[in-house]
Amino acid sequence: MSTSLSELLWAEKYRPRTLDEIVNQEEVVRRLKKFVEEKNMPHLLFVGPPGTGKTTAAHALAHDLYGENYMQYMLELNASDERGIDTIRTKVKEFARSRTPPNVPFKIVLLDEADNMTADAQQALRRLMEMYTASSRFILIANFPSKIIEPIQSRCALFRFTPLKKEDVVARLKWICGQEGCKYTEEGLETIYEISEGDMRRAINTLQAAAALGVVTPETVYKVVGLAHPREIREVIQLALSGDFMKAREKLRGLMINYGLSGTDVIKQIHREIFSQELKIPEEVRVMIADYTGEIQFRLVEGADDEIQLNAFLAWLTLLGQKLQGS
Numbered sequence: 041m042s043t044s045l046s047e048l049l050w051a052e053k054y055r056p057r058t059l060d061e062i063v064n065q066e067e068v069v070r071r072l073k074k075f076v077e078e079k080n081m082p083h084l085l086f087v088g089p090p091g092t093g094k095t096t097a098a099h100a101l102a103h104d105l106y107g108e109n110y111m112q113y114m115l116e117l118n119a120s121d122e123r124g125i126d127t128i129r130t131k132v133k134e135f136a137r138s139r140t141p142p143n144v145p146f147k148i149v150l151l152d153e154a155d156n157m158t159a160d161a162q163q164a165l166r167r168l169m170e171m172y173t174a175s176s177r178f179i180l181i182a183n184f185p186s187k188i189i190e191p192i193q194s195r196c197a198l199f200r201f202t203p204l205k206k207e208d209v210v211a212r213l214k215w216i217c218g219q220e221g222c223k224y225t226e227e228g229l230e231t232i233y234e235i236s237e238g239d240m241r242r243a244i245n246t247l248q249a250a251a252a253l254g255v256v257t258p259e260t261v262y263k264v265v266g267l268a269h270p271r272e273i274r275e276v277i278q279l280a281l282s283g284d285f286m287k288a289r290e291k292l293r294g295l296m297i298n299y300g301l302s303g304t305d306v307i308k309q310i311h312r313e314i315f316s317q318e319l320k321i322p323e324e325v326r327v328m329i330a331d332y333t334g335e336i337q338f339r340l341v342e343g344a345d346d347e348i349q350l351n352a353f354l355a356w357l358t359l360l361g362q363k364l365q366g367s
């Protein structure tokens with residue numbers, strides 16, 4: 041028996057099927073459940089950052105309204121489909137005007153990434169929303185509501201999805217680990233949360249990739265996302281500031297090889313760590329380093345050599361450290 045893609049990808053395998061299974065987003069879920077109770081709803085606009093459950097909620101709503109076979113009553117057009125004005129005029133119109141099955145009160149049209157639709161296509165959509173309100177409800181999904189034309193916004197009930205909280209993400213990851221029998225450390229899962237910034241899809245994908253390397257620890261997590269452990273980046277900065285240029289250089293080279301980092305990856309991570317409270321340096325030194333990382337990053341983007349630029353950065357940092365110690 042072949043394994044389908046949805047079983048291979050944990051983010052799909054563990055996608056909630058019903059509104060009750062959705063993690064967090066309590067306010068959204070509460071309002072959507074009301075529609076299920078009433079078996080009626082207006083057009084909906086779901087907005088919010090990636091991986092927070094917008095598409096999941098649209099499917100779960102349809103599932104709770106119409107049961108397992110809800111896809112019979114739903115037309116879904118996602119980002120990979122053509123959604124220009126022609127598709128709206130043909131596919132969507134055809135579906136919206138087709139007869140509504142007697143056992144359901146309305147059909148559902150789900151448009152993912154609606155903010156990427158052209159203004160013309162949105163105008164055509166708006167007309168369909170007006171014409172077929174009796175037989176169809178539209179659910180539009182967008183990251184940025186401002187890209188949806190005003191007349192559509194005003195015809196929809198707005199639902200805001202927020203990034204998931206740390207305890208919710210960590211709890212979900214633990215549950216998945218239990219299902220899949222993978223081993224983890226608490227810090228490993230917390231690191232996944234920090235990197236994913238409340239995006240559950242990213243969190244689950246990272247978990248799956250890290251679990252393939254063995255126990256899920258901060259080290260395996262940083263490895264799969266192609267980042268060095270922040271502590272090691274801070275060590276490089278400290279070594280240079282303490283005057284040990286050669287050791288700092290050696291450490292940095294090791295990190296780049298071990299984690300497969302490019303020059304811009306490194307400089308971005310250094311930039312992030314400058315503001316970390318874990319790094320014990322005075323405010324004015326942070327300011328100076330931030331200024332110089334900007335310069336190095338610019339040179340790298342312009343095509344300068346990674347190794348020469350990073351060595352120049354470490355040399356500058358070493359000289360800065362010596363000056364500070366002398367003063």
Ligand SMILES: Nc1ncnc2c1ncn2[C@@H]1O[C@H](COP(=O)(O)OP(=O)(O)OP(=O)(O)O)[C@@H](O)[C@H]1O
Pocket residue numbers: 050051052054055056061062063064065088089090091092093094095096097152183201204212240241242244
């Ligand atoms: N609130 C949530 N509760 C449980 N799982 C979630 C939640 N949000 C996201 N997920 C997980 O992340 C995956 C992606 O979620 P979904 O497709 O709903 O995100 P989205 O908000 O529509 O993102 P995008 O804007 O990128 O389309 C789901 O398959 C599910 O595994």
